[in-house]
Amino acid sequence: MTSAPAQPVAAVDVLLADGTIATIRRVVPSDHEGLLALHDHLAEENLRMRFFGLNRAAGHDYAEHLAAAVGSTEVLALVALVGGDLVAVASAEVMAEGTAEISFLVADSAHGLGLGTLLLEHLAAEARGRGILEFTADVLVDNHAMLRVLADCGFDLQRRTDTGVVTFHMGTAATERAVAAADAREAGAEARSLAPLLYPRSIAVVGVRRSGGGVGRAVLEEVADGGFTGEVYVVHPGGSGALPEVSGARVVPDLAAIGSPVDLVVVAVPAGRVLDVVRDAAHAGARSAVILTSGFGEAGSDGAQAQRELVAIARRHSMRLVGPNCLGVMTTDADVRLNATFTRGLPQPGGLAVASQSGGVGIGLLDLARESGAGLASFVSLGNKADVSGNDLLAAWMDDPRVSAAALYLESFGNARKFARIARRFAQRKPLLAVVGGRSTGGRRAGASHTAAAAAPTVGVDALFAQSGVIGCSSLEELADAARLLTSQPLPSGPRLAIVGNAGGLGVLAADSATAGALVVPELSPVLQESLTARMPGAAGLSNPIDLGAAASADGLLATTETVLASDEVDAVLVIVAATKVTDADGFLRALADARSGLVDKPLLLVALGGAAVPEDSSRAFAAFRSVEDATRALAHAASYAAWLDTPAVPAVVRTPGAGDRARPVVDAALAEAGTDGWLRPAQCRELLSAYGIDVLGGRVERRLSRILTAAHEIGYPVVLKAADPAVVHKTERGLVRPGLKAPDEVLEAAADLELKLGVPEPELLVQAQVPAGVEVAVGVVRDDGFGPLVMVAAGGVATDVWDDRVFLLPPLTAVDAARAVRRLRIWPLLAGHRGAKPVDVAALEALLQAVGQLAVEVPELAEMDLNPVIMSEAGAACVDVKVRLSPPARPADDGVPRKLRPAP
CATH class of the missing domain: 3.40.630.30 (Gcn5-related N-acetyltransferase (GNAT))
Structure with missing residues (x-):
């Protein structure tokens, strides 16, 4: 070397x-x-x-x-x-x-x-x-x-x-196998590393005041009130004589006096003492610590340095840290029953594991869990994420039989690509829900290319969630509703919803809301309607929604619900019951809860109004919601997740061998020519893309009119004339593209006009062949500071920004990723052959997306790229125009191997 x-x-x-x-x-x-x-x-x-x-x-x-x-x-x-x-x-x-x-x-x-x-x-x-x-x-x-x-x-x-x-x-x-193997090994290691934190058998609280009150005392009381099954210690310099009697706890002067390592230390001392406490905990062999104290990474450079020192101490002694600046941790497992937070009371046990980057949001999530009946398995307030992150917890929860679903509130991703991998693996096993804060468009970044201009702050999150199977929610209430449905009911096998109730107007609203959420409210077959008529001859409507009338009996409601649930014409049932003086709504709900034990193959949702009492032990029978909008939105999330799971196993990413090696000389030469940031010339663009098997329509760049006419003649009319300067972007909008030129005089006139518009004598002009008409799409790349490269597919041509019809993806892309993205476009019917038109070569478009994804990953200097328009026809994809900007990346790309713990923020 x-x-x-x-x-x-x-x-x-x-x-x-x-x-x-x-x-x-x-x-x-x-x-x-x-x-x-x-x-x-x-x-x-x-x-x-x-x-x-x-x-x-x-x-x-x-x-x-x-x-x-x-x-x-x-x-x-x-x-x-x-x-x-x-x-x-x-x-x-x-x-x-x-x-x-x-x-x-x-x-x-x-x-x-x-x-x-x-x-x-x-x-x-x-x-x-x-x-x-x-x-x-x-x-x-x-x-x-x-x-x-x-x-x-x-x-x-x-x-x-x-x-x-x-x-x-x-x-x-x-390789993908190497990345997958590393992630799988890490998941097992995370589970073992975090077990003392999530399922501790002993706990020590440091920072309990002699006079009472304060965060430390609040945590200690909640540990006792929650019925923690392990050993509890209180660390106070004065020992047992310094504190009043603490039920079930032993008071010691320091952690070393306990005599054996504890699983979890809760630190609630002032910021200036935290380093000493963590150092003592590490030397005493503690396995994990939760630092509730603030004044670290969120408090400026001195606090950030202290936070890094905390992590360094902990890692030298294999101790995991949650926080600082956090609310604490909870575990409802019957063998643990720990509430090591300063909030009130444990929610009811269940299968939902929750991690929140915000303490306030965490309190809101816990309140919703209590109010909605969504049972909780674990809760971790991440705080500053000095050590333990959402990625770590997902890895630990992935194969935990006590966790049936997970929910995250995040404001940052850290290693977004690693999150995408872990989230996909998790979602293939269990539902994963998330709310992301800080997604407003106020931070929209201007960009020179169509792709960059379209990359609002939300697109990276949306792309990550769509590809990884994460159920993205816009609010905590929406997350709680979806979690309650997903943890208590089976997944729907499709999008078909039957609506049964005794309030016709609410049934109509439910149908509207369901349709808006991409659910289907099918008309029931005549055979099924006849069966329902036999049970409820006085029903107001049986086609779906099924309106049984305000006076419907409890027996009639139950018989109708059971009949529809047993039908193969629907995938889920929503029951709307409004209590009236003539309707025994309470009796119906009790009977439905009892009868449901044998009918659990389909999700059953309930909206009870008018004071109807939902039985407390009915959470497994049906999922109850406040409104029809809440119910249908939750079901739409469940149906979308079920469809994602039903997609065939994701195949390996197909790559063009040696493409990166062929592209590297082009990139290095272009950067040497343009400096640290610049647009490639047309010939350079074509050479770069050809390394990945992407053919861009050729042509000739000329300055003199005589040579432009010669080029047009040799290419063959009709031709297109356009500005060739790589620094000129948005050419069509500026009138710098002249298509359909059929004769020399038209070429001369167009060339003169382009020279006038550009304000440069004899500017470089590109002469190209005119491509036959087809469906115009746009394919592009933009590099996001947090997510790395994003690949875009969109409705193309001059109206690409008007249509606002685009999907972003995180490369590398599988065939499934590409196919899903193309079918999510509103122009999909045009690509598939609308109203008798011949379908385009969709496979060529999907292959183009995969090749662009490989390019985006292997050329980290690719800052922006537009392929617009790409003319799609039955003959394939014709890339008519390309713009590429290179710029050295801010940080190296994450290829997934080697695996390592996050550096302290």
């Missing part, structure tokens, strides 16, 4: 398989003694596995070699430390251009923690940055642990066995 040494990177914290925290970093000179000790203390069997013999001197020589190679371009070495002790080392030594040989050594005491896999992931990431494309490794055939590490890592792999040695050749690229 001839490249300069890579600059040292900060150490990163990683979760081991047992939930403890290790640090991975490059070898530094001061590691010399630690490397020698690591080799000295190896058991003979592990020494043989590493050095193919029992020559301990070889270990010493290798330790000296690594220590001496610090900063070398030929040797990359990483070490892993747990609690400050060096427990593993991995190296990659360059053997030839683009190839390095790798080796690993893990201390006897650290086997089985996943250190080999983690070091391999980080070695591969470092190698990619150095241009190393392939690793090689020789492993003894009986070194089963290392064979498993290499086989399970997910990187592209080839192996060959010869005379007791397996030789591996492995790509360093972060």
Whole structure:
């Protein structure tokens, strides 16, 4: 390798398989003694596995070699430390251009923690940055642990066995399998790491005032009132004589006096004392801490520095932190029953796990959970997210049998692409609901391209949710309603809704609301209507909505509801019952709750009005709502989620091999020519896109009229004449595109007019062939500061901004992602063949989207791109015009591997 040494990177914290925290970093000179000790203390069997013999001197020589190679371009070495002790080392030594040989050594005491896999992931990431494309490794055939590490890592792999040695050749690229394998391993590690926080068996509260009152006292009272089943300690410097009797709690002068590590420490002391308390908790072996105190990351640079120190202390001792500046945590599990917050009372138990970045919003969510009857499993107030984040909690809750759904309130995403991956995996198992704050259009960023101008602050969130199966809600009430339905009722198998009730007007409103939410209110078949007539001969209407009349009996309402539920003509039933003097609404609701136990294959929703009493134990029988709008909106979310789940398994992303390598010289040359930020010339645009198999309509760029006429003649009439200066955007709106020129005189007239409009003598003009008419779409890319590249597909042409018909996606894109996006467009009927027109080649458009997605991921300098218009016809996709702007990215792209804990905010 001839490249300069890579600059040292900060150490990163990683979760081991047992939930403890290790640090991975490059070898530094001061590691010399630690490397020698690591080799000295190896058991003979592990020494043989590493050095193919029992020559301990070889270990010493290798330790000296690594220590001496610090900063070398030929040797990359990483070490892993747990609690400050060096427990593993991995190296990659360059053997030839683009190839390095790798080796690993893990201390006897650290086997089985996943250190080999983690070091391999980080070695591969470092190698990619150095241009190393392939690793090689020789492993003894009986070194089963290392064979498993290499086989399970997910990187592209080839192996060959010869005379007791397996030789591996492995790509360093972060494949989808590698990312998925890393995410799956991390989920298990997160679950083990966060178990003491979510399901503690012992808790200590620090910050309980002698005089009573205050946050610490409030938490302690809630712990006691909630019936926490574990051991409770109160830490006060004066010991047991300093505080009045605390029911069920033992008062100790400090955490060390407890005599054994506690699972959870709740910190409610003033900000100036928090660091000392966290340090004491770490030294006492506490597994997790919740810091309620404010005055850290949200309070300026000094607070932010103190917050980073908190995280550093905690991670050195494998202790997880929630907060600071948070409300606390709750768990309703019968074996725990913990309310370690300063709010009042535990909600009823259930399957919903909630995380909130805002304490105030968290209180609102808890109130809604209590009022609506949506049972709660866990609640975590994230506060400043110094350590534990929503991503971490989703990973921990993913396979937790006590959690049937999760709900998040977020104001920021941190690593949005990692969230997208975790959210998709979670949503494939359980419903995931979210409300995102700070989505107003006041922050809309102006952009030069149509794509950038359309990228309002909401589009990244919307794209993420749509692709990941997240149920996005616009309010806390909407989230609570959807959660109640999803945790108490089965998912609908389709969008068809039957509406049954004794209030005709409300049934009409329900039908309107359902239709607006993309549900279907089908007319019931004559056979089903006849069956209903036999049960309710006096009904006012049976076609759907079913209006049984204000005087409907409880028996009639029940019989009708059961009949419709049993029908295969609908996927869900909404019952609207208004209590009157002549209707036994209470009797009907009790009977429905009793009868429902045998009819649970379809969701049943209820709106009870007029004072009708909903039985307290009916949450599994039906989901009750305040209004028909609330009910239909919740059902629309459930139906949309069910449809997302029913989509065939997401196939692997299909990529054009070698495209990134072909594109790189074009990008580097264009940036060198344009500086740090600039638009590409037409020829550069075509060359860049052709690397990904995207053909852009060619043409010739000329200045002189004679050459423009020659180009038109050789291309063949009719032609299009347009401004070719890459700095000129929105050409059509400015009258700088002249299509349909059929003769030389028309070309000359158009050229003269364009010269006048541009105000430049003999400007560069692009001559192109005229493309036959078709359906115009626009495809583009814009880079969002939080979400990275976003791919857009939209109604195209000059009216693209008028139609406002567009969908944004997060690349890379699967075929399913592309197909869903195209079918979400309002112009989809035109693409599918409207009113007898021939359908366009939709597959070509979907393939174009996938190729653009690959380009957006592999060229991080791509800041904006417009393909507009793309003329779609039965013959395929014709990309008529392209604009590309390059700019160095603000931060490197996240490819998903290696995995590491978030740095402290």
